[in-house]
Amino acid sequence: MVDVSKLINTKDGIQSRRIFHDQDIYDLEMERIFARCWLFLTHESLIPNAGDFITTKMGQDNVIVVRQQNGKVRAFVNSCSHRGARVCAAEAGNTRSFVCSYHGWAYGIDGSLQGVPLEKEVYNNQLDKFTHGLVEVALVDSFCGFIYGCFDSSAPSLREFLGEAAWYLEAWMGVPGGTELIGPPSRSMLYCNWKTPGENFIGDMYHVGWTHASSTQVLFPQSPLMALQGNASLPAPAEVMGLHFTSRGGHGAAITYGGRGGLYTTARENEMLAAWLAAQTPKVAERLGEVRAKLYNSAWDGTIFPNNSFLVGPNTFKVWLPRGPGAIEALTWTWVEKDMPEELKRIIARNMNQTFGTAGMLESEDADNMESMTQVNDGVVTRRGMLNAQMGLGREREDAVMPGIVSDAMINELSHRGFYRYYQEMLMADNWDELRASASNWKKSHLER
Amino acid sequence: MTKQNDAREVTREVRDEIERFLFREARLIDSEQEREWLQTMVDPEIKYQVFSRQLRYRKDTRGSGDKEVYFFDDNYADLAHRVELRETGMQWVADPPNRLRRIVGNIEGFEGERAGEYRVYSNCMVTRNRMVYEQMSYAYGRDDILRRGADGKLRLLQRVIDFEERFVRGKNLLFIL
Numbered sequence A: 001m002v003d004v005s006k007l008i009n010t011k012d013g014i015q016s017r018r019i020f021h022d023q024d025i026y027d028l029e030m031e032r033i034f035a036r037c038w039l040f041l042t043h044e045s046l047i048p049n050a051g052d053f054i055t056t057k058m059g060q061d062n063v064i065v066v067r068q069q070n071g072k073v074r075a076f077v078n079s080c081s082h083r084g085a086r087v088c089a090a091e092a093g094n095t096r097s098f099v100c101s102y103h104g105w106a107y108g109i110d111g112s113l114q115g116v117p118l119e120k121e122v123y124n125n126q127l128d129k130f131t132h133g134l135v136e137v138a139l140v141d142s143f144c145g146f147i148y149g150c151f152d153s154s155a156p157s158l159r160e161f162l163g164e165a166a167w168y169l170e171a172w173m174g175v176p177g178g179t180e181l182i183g184p185p186s187r188s189m190l191y192c193n194w195k196t197p198g199e200n201f202i203g204d205m206y207h208v209g210w211t212h213a214s215s216t217q218v219l220f221p222q223s224p225l226m227a228l229q230g231n232a233s234l235p236a237p238a239e240v241m242g243l244h245f246t247s248r249g250g251h252g253a254a255i256t257y258g259g260r261g262g263l264y265t266t267a268r269e270n271e272m273l274a275a276w277l278a279a280q281t282p283k284v285a286e287r288l289g290e291v292r293a294k295l296y297n298s299a300w301d302g303t304i305f306p307n308n309s310f311l312v313g314p315n316t317f318k319v320w321l322p323r324g325p326g327a328i329e330a331l332t333w334t335w336v337e338k339d340m341p342e343e344l345k346r347i348i349a350r351n352m353n354q355t356f357g358t359a360g361m362l363e364s365e366d367a368d369n370m371e372s373m374t375q376v377n378d379g380v381v382t383r384r385g386m387l388n389a390q391m392g393l394g395r396e397r398e399d400a401v402m403p404g405i406v407s408d409a410m411i412n413e414l415s416h417r418g419f420y421r422y423y424q425e426m427l428m429a430d431n432w433d434e435l436r437a438s439a440s441n442w443k444k445s446h447l448e449r
Numbered sequence B: 001m002t003k004q005n006d007a008r009e010v011t012r013e014v015r016d017e018i019e020r021f022l023f024r025e026a027r028l029i030d031s032e033q034e035r036e037w038l039q040t041m042v043d044p045e046i047k048y049q050v051f052s053r054q055l056r057y058r059k060d061t062r063g064s065g066d067k068e069v070y071f072f073d074d075n076y077a078d079l080a081h082r083v084e085l086r087e088t089g090m091q092w093v094a095d096p097p098n099r100l101r102r103i104v105g106n107i108e109g110f111e112g113e114r115a116g117e118y119r120v121y122s123n124c125m126v127t128r129n130r131m132v133y134e135q136m137s138y139a140y141g142r143d144d145i146l147r148r149g150a151d152g153k154l155r156l157l158q159r160v161i162d163f164e165e166r167f168v169r170g171k172n173l174l175f176i177l
């Protein structure tokens, strides 16, 4: 049995390397994290009409997400109640029913078993169709149009699960007019543990100047981030440049003030975005306040626990689907603001794919790191060691306006520590009641020295 | 990709020229001479696209949203950026060097829509070796337009690849396809 208490030490900012390697830890993660947490499914904009569906995975469970006649979205395990074959092979589409390809059992978009071939002849009419519907995902809900699902009916609401992070997420997801995803996603294999890209996106601004030394130089000469290139010096003190936040649920981000613009490859494209931001900022300020209007104009890298990451600026939106301890499927979309002119949306999507898509210049640079930090732990001696996420330790604080815990420096590892704090809590807790009981004192493990 | 089954095939002479073009292109790209490729074989008005189709049922025409995602949607400047990355000397993913090796086959050439243009189909198999243990393979079809410049030489004006491997096991497509 895994001793989870030894894997993570939040106070000192260290983690066992075994979390990127061991099969029994992985199995526990599937049970205790992926079968209990809210997981990203799709966006309202990708399934606008009744009968619109997409297929995806929650952990390693295949699910269908489908809009009902009444407009609600429900999700079902994509496996037939007869002998278990998949009932939907397409990635997306519009349908009135899901028909199993093995013997032809047919399910409605509400998951109910509607038709059984030769029902009278071979089942003598004794099959109880009512109890043979598709297994339903217990909870489905959306936040600012982003749809998440949760297998555990005792879990808190999605809003509660996002907790303090919701306040931050609204600064880009919840702006006037709203946001949407441009689909379909790219899908690619990476040979890394699912947590490695999550912890990279949650706030690793340290790697930007080094891992991406060539691409920042070639692609972002007009960006303030360009100044990080080579990790030689900072253009301003890190605390002036931005901050980190973490939250009860492990969600976090690094935010670089004023960094949202200048990340596209031509001056014209950057000017178009700048004009959009300038026009929108007063409206954002009116709805969300001045602080979040500032965040709206910032560059972000963030992760929504456990496996959903995003960037503001390059506007990528990612899900890391686990495929065992050493492999993932990366799903990648572009997010845009709904009211943006069509041309600007296309510009953003094109730039996103050039940097963070399957042929993305920055994406591929990250992948080697994600993979090597996973694979080295095949060595029994190597994986005895611990990993260091101590950057910014001791600088955490609470803020009068910004919820959760923040740390003034966007090159920081506060959000890494917050991610793994909650990761450990999830692995240790037997149920959501235990997690609820410990909710009130989560800040202590970060603030008490 | 609509194949031009009834389009006029190019002459034997032009067909040889097209074949030499594609083979030279393959050699330049595979031997890290992309700069030479860009300067001597790529038309400044190039449109270079690689896309992936979402898998939908044949009968399903009603589904919402885009059906494709573009891995590449590059013009000349974008391609130049990709080439420039390695030239910075700081593109760690290409150091130690990746080794590419491709086979180009099933080449067909047709007269294009405009004079001096040829529509060229070819199939490609690429193996990428990198970092001691990694070997990845990619197979795809190319739908190209070559244009004859004022200097009489062919240049790549358009390449469209409908990339068939929906879930890319070879991690990424960070090379010229």
Ligand code: FES
Pocket: A080, A081, A082, A083, A084, A085, A100, A101, A102, A103, A104, A105
């Ligand atoms: S397994 Fe689905 S109909 Fe038999």
Ligand SMILES: [Fe+2]
Pocket: A207, A208, A211, A212, A362, A366
């Ligand atoms: Fe990165």
